[in-house]
Amino acid sequence: MLDILANNNWERPIYYANTMPRDSYFGLTKYMQHEGFTYRLVPYEVKSDGNQFGYFGEVQSDIMYENMMNEFSFGNMNDPDIFLDENNMRFVTNLRLNFSRLADVLAKEGDTERAKAVLDKCVEQTVNANTPQDVTLLQVVDTYFQIDEKEAGFALAKQLADYYIDHLEFYASLETEYQKTLDRETGQGVAVIQQLQKMGKQYKMEEMNAYMDPLYDRAEGYYTEIVGAIPQQGQRQQQRQQAPKQKKKAKGAEAPPSFPQQ
Numbered sequence: 001m002l003d004i005l006a007n008n009n010w011e012r013p014i015y016y017a018n019t020m021p022r023d024s025y026f027g028l029t030k031y032m033q034h035e036g037f038t039y040r041l042v043p044y045e046v047k048s049d050g051n052q053f054g055y056f057g058e059v060q061s062d063i064m065y066e067n068m069m070n071e072f073s074f075g076n077m078n079d080p081d082i083f084l085d086e087n088n089m090r091f092v093t094n095l096r097l098n099f100s101r102l103a104d105v106l107a108k109e110g111d112t113e114r115a116k117a118v119l120d121k122c123v124e125q126t127v128n129a130n131t132p133q134d135v136t137l138l139q140v141v142d143t144y145f146q147i148d149e150k151e152a153g154f155a156l157a158k159q160l161a162d163y164y165i166d167h168l169e170f171y172a173s174l175e176t177e178y179q180k181t182l183d184r185e186t187g188q189g190v191a192v193i194q195q196l197q198k199m200g201k202q203y204k205m206e207e208m209n210a211y212m213d214p215l216y217d218r219a220e221g222y223y224t225e226i227v228g229a230i231p232q233q234g235q236r237q238q239q240r241q242q243a244p245k246q247k248k249k250a251k252g253a254e255a256p257p258s259f260p261q262q
Contacts, residue, residue, distance in 0.1 A: 092126050
């Protein structure tokens, strides 16, 4: 890589896939331009948008919009007769996050028309019977609300909440020995519904509040049944404060006795 940087003279573009581990970018993340499913290395330090999607670099919205909306082909992912294997399912997450980041940037730029087009295409391509409804859709819902497309946002929010409440109901129907393996899934389901409930209040949507409030009560009940009582804010803070002490104590513990040499 250093040889390429020394001799390329920026005559040909250098790209990285945005699915690589962070340590694969050789410390160059401050010089990455997000253009779709890749980062382009640029000869200046970019301005990060402080996004919450786990991506870095700066979005070039015109380039990324052209790529995501016109250049890329998504291969019938929304066709119910097509089987998506595990690798394709993971790609759905990457696809949604790319669409979401682009829409978020466009919304912040005031380009609500293109932001809506991006969100609509994301839903069209990735929200169907083939794909998982999961936490990656929260930002899609939120951006719909940001650009005042409340009807589309609420429709997707209901679909997402119903998906999770159905799963929580199923988890609660299982025997205890199986429920013990579902703490993470149960917690995520409750957290997603809670986040949707907060969005309804944040954007002052009475219809959404009326839908999400009882749904969250049900989700909380399922969590208590499957995992136990939901920690309150004070308990969470106390747990965080105790965590470093526990680590420190473990570090100072006596080493286990070694086996005698034969």
